[in-house]
Amino acid sequence: MYLRRINKRACGKNHYYWALVESYRTEKGVKQRIVGYIGDVSSKRARGIHKSLEKCYSYQQDFLSPEELPEKVEIEPKKTRTERQREFGGVWLGNKLFEKLGLDIFFHQVNGAWSTLFKILVISRFYRPSSELHIAEHVYEQSAMEDFFGIPAEEIYANRLYRGLDRLLIHKGALQLHLKDRLGTLFDIEYDLFLYDITSTYFEGEHADSTLCQRGYSRDSRPDCKQICIGLVVTKEGLPLGYEVFAGNTHDSTTVEEIVSTMEGYYGTAQRIWVMDRGMVSEENLETLRQNGRRYIIGTPKSSLKKAQQYLIDKDWLVVREGVEVKLCPSPEHEDEVFILCKSRDRALKEKAMHDRFVKRIDAGIEKMKKYCEKHYGKDTGKKIERRVGRLLQQNSRGASFFDIRTSYDPQSKKTVLTVEKNDEQSHWNRMTEGHYLLRSNITDWEPQQLWQAYINLTDAEEAFKIHKSDLHLRPLWHQKDDRIKAHVLVCFLAFVLWKAFGLLCKKAGLGDEPRRVFNEIKRICMVDVVLTTTEGNELKIRTVPRPEKPLAILLHRLGLNLPERLTKRVL
Numbered sequence: 160m161y162l163r164r165i166n167k168r169a170c171g172k173n174h175y176y177w178a179l180v181e182s183y184r185t186e187k188g189v190k191q192r193i194v195g196y197i198g199d200v201s202s203k204r205a206r207g208i209h210k211s212l213e214k215c216y217s218y219q220q221d222f223l224s225p226e227e228l229p230e231k232v233e234i235e236p237k238k239t240r241t242e243r244q245r246e247f248g249g250v251w252l253g254n255k256l257f258e259k260l261g262l263d264i265f266f267h268q269v270n271g272a273w274s275t276l277f278k279i280l281v282i283s284r285f286y287r288p289s290s291e292l293h294i295a296e297h298v299y300e301q302s303a304m305e306d307f308f309g310i311p312a313e314e315i316y317a318n319r320l321y322r323g324l325d326r327l328l329i330h331k332g333a334l335q336l337h338l339k340d341r342l343g344t345l346f347d348i349e350y351d352l353f354l355y356d357i358t359s360t361y362f363e364g365e366h367a368d369s370t371l372c373q374r375g376y377s378r379d380s381r382p383d384c385k386q387i388c389i390g391l392v393v394t395k396e397g398l399p400l401g402y403e404v405f406a407g408n409t410h411d412s413t414t415v416e417e418i419v420s421t422m423e424g425y426y427g428t429a430q431r432i433w434v435m436d437r438g439m440v441s442e443e444n445l446e447t448l449r450q451n452g453r454r455y456i457i458g459t460p461k462s463s464l465k466k467a468q469q470y471l472i473d474k475d476w477l478v479v480r481e482g483v484e485v486k487l488c489p490s491p492e493h494e495d496e497v498f499i500l501c502k503s504r505d506r507a508l509k510e511k512a513m514h515d516r517f518v519k520r521i522d523a524g525i526e527k528m529k530k531y532c533e534k535h536y537g538k539d540t541g542k543k544i545e546r547r548v549g550r551l552l553q554q555n556s557r558g559a560s561f562f563d564i565r566t567s568y569d570p571q572s573k574k575t576v577l578t579v580e581k582n583d584e585q586s587h588w589n590r591m592t593e594g595h596y597l598l599r600s601n602i603t604d605w606e607p608q609q610l611w612q613a614y615i616n617l618t619d620a621e622e623a624f625k626i627h628k629s630d631l632h633l634r635p636l637w638h639q640k641d642d643r644i645k646a647h648v649l650v651c652f653l654a655f656v657l658w659k660a661f662g663l664l665c666k667k668a669g670l671g672d673e674p675r676r677v678f679n680e681i682k683r684i685c686m687v688d689v690v691l692t693t694t695e696g697n698e699l700k701i702r703t704v705p706r707p708e709k710p711l712a713i714l715l716h717r718l719g720l721n722l723p724e725r726l727t728k729r730v731l
Contacts, residue, residue: 162197162205177205182313222688222700224727232699238692246302247704248684249286254307255720256657257282261341269330275308276323279315284654286682288632291320303686306702306726324646331649335401335425338656342398346663350426352395352613354434355418356620357411358627360634361386371641373407379634387636389648390414392422397619398659401425402652404645411438416447432456432602434617449601456499456600456614463597466491467500471591476502477607485607490599499598499610507594514589517558524551525564525579532575539568540575560585626658627651630675668717677718680711684722702726 163180166173177197182190197205257263257278266274283294287302299305300312342348359377361384366372372385379386386407392400401422405414419433428451437458448455464471467488476484482504490496528544528551544566552559563580598614627633633651638644662674670677684707691699704722707715715722 163193175199182316222702222726225725226727228699228701232691233694234691234699235694240690241687242690243688244685245687246287246682247686248681250282250303250307251684251722252661252678252681252720253282253285253657254278256285256660259345260338260656260660262337262653265334265337266330269333270326273323273326275310276320277327279304279308279310280320280323280327280650281653281657284631284650285657288630288654290637291324292317295320303726306686321643324643324650328642328646328649331645332425334649334653339400339425342656342660345660346396346398346667348394348396348398350394350400351430352432352434352616353400353422354393354395354617354620355390355415355439356436356617356624357388357390357405357414357438358624359386359388359407360628360636362636364637364639366639369639369641369644371404371406371644375406375408379628384635387644387648388414390418391620391623392418393620393623395613395616395619396663397623398663399623399652399656402648404648411436412441412444415439415444419447419453428453432613434614436617454600454602456598456602456610458614458617459597459599461592461596463599464592464595467498467597470500471595479608479611483611485611487607493601495603496599496601497603497610499600499607499614501596501598501611503594503596505594506596510593511590513557514561514593517555518561520555521551521558521562524555525562525577529577532577535574537573538575541566541568544575544577560589623655623659627655630658631655664718668719670714670717677714680714684711686726 163178164175165178166175168174176199179194179197180191181194262281263274263278266277270277279294279299280291282304283289283298287298289298295315295317299315305312339350343350359375359379361377361379361381362372363384366385369385371387373387374382374385375388377384377386388405388407388409388411389402390405391402394400403414403418403421415435423431431453433448433453433455435455435457437460440457440459445455445457447453470486470488473486476486478484484502486500488498488500490498524547528547532540532544548564548566552562552564561582563582565578567576567578568574569576598610600610602610631651631654633648636644636647638647658674661678662672665674665677666672684704686702686704689701689703691701693699703725706712706724707722
C-alpha cells in the first residue's frame, strides 16, 4: 500500500489531494485500487497517516507469536484445522547459511536499503532457482519468505527485483574479499592452489545491444544461440574464489592474463600455484605465468605426447592409485620445467572403445560408397564421393587418422574407384597412446604423484560448472543488458557459495561428500497455520513448523541446526 497524490483541474485551478492506494494481484498481473481518500493535507501529515494505517492494514499479521498466546484457553477440538501450507525448509536453510557467511551483515553495511532484496534474490536462486518474474508471482508467496524477510508479497514484483540486480553488481569486488576472509575462517582454507577453468552459457533472444552476447564455441551444444563465457577460480576444496564474465566469442587462452592479475589483486602473489586445463596453454600464457615466480601445473593437448614418445614404453611408472600411473620426464625446451606423463586404465578403455566405434562407422560408410560406385556404372561420381568421404571423416574425426582414402575414375572399367589404405603408423600411435596424457609444470621439487593430485583437483572447477548449470539453473539467460547479465551471474555465484558452504558443513558433520540428499530432505519441511477455535467463538492462529521425522532430526542435529517450533512476527 502506498500514497498517491492526485491532481484535478477545475475552473482553471489545480486541486490536489492524497489517496491511499493498494496493489493486488489478478490473473492479468498486478493492479491498483484506491482504499480511501486522505484529502488535501501536507505531505508530512499524509505520510504519518500512511504509516499508522500500514501497521494495521497493509501488513496485518493474522497469526499469534509465542509471546501473544494466552496461558490457558478452552478450544473446540472438532473445529481445529490447518491452512496455508508453504515451503519452509529451503528458505530457512538458505537464511542460516547467509547468516553463517556474514552476508546479511555485509549487505546491511554496504547498502542497507536494498539488503533484504539482495537476500531474496540469492536465497531464491539457492533453494528454488527461477526468473525474477517467477519469484515475484509464485516463489515468494508460496514460501516462508514473507515471514523471514518481513516484506508483504504484494510489494515484491519483478521490476523491484530487477532494480535489486542493478544495485547488487557494484559490490562484486568487496563481496569476493569478504567471502575470502569468512570462508577461510570457517573452513581453515589455505589459498595456495588456484584452479581455473572456463565455460559458456547461452541466451534466448537476439540481444542485439549487448557486447557480451556473441556466438562462439558452445560447451552447451547450442551453437545456434548467442552466449557468454565465464571464467571461475576455485580452491582445492571446490570453494569459489572469484569469477569474470567474458564475451561469448572469447578464446580460453586469452582470458588467463586478466584472471591471474585480478585474483592476485585480491589474494596477493606469494605461494600461488595455478592449475589450468589444456585450453589455456599458449607460449604467451606460460611466459606470463613464469613472471614474478608464479608456479603452474597445466594440461597439454594430445599432440604434446610426441615430446615424451621415448618414455611411453619405459616401465618405471609410479602408481598413484589403482589404475593410474605417472612418471616425470625432462622438458626438451625449458630446463626449469618438467613433464608429468600420466596413464589411466579406465581412460584407456574408454578411448579404445571410442576408436573402435568410429573405425567401425567409417568402415560401414566406405562399404556403402563402394556399393554406390558399383551401382552407378559408367558415371564419374568422383566429386560426389569425395564430398561424402569428407563428411564421413568429419563426423567420425576420432577415427579419421586411421585411414587414407582416395577416389579416382577408371575409364576402362567406367566406374569410380575408391582406394582405402589403413594408416598403420598413425593407427599404431593412436593405440599406443590410449589412456595417456601429458601435464607440464615449473614445480621441479615435487614428486610426480603430488603434481598429478594437484592437477586432478581441477575436476572441482568442472563440478562447479555442473552445479551452476543444473542445480542453480544458470542457463538459459534472458536479460538484455550487459550489467543485468553480470548481476545474474553474480547471484548464481553467491548461491553457489551457499551450496558449497553447505556441502563442507555436511562433510565436516560426517554426512559424506554429496549434500544433495540432505538438502532435498530439508527442502521437504513445510510451514502450516494451525487454527484453534475457542469455546467463545474466537479463532487463534498459530504459525508452526512440524517436528521432523527421526532420520531428518538426526541430520539436523549433526549439522548443528535447530528448527523453530513457532514463528515470531517480523516487521521491517
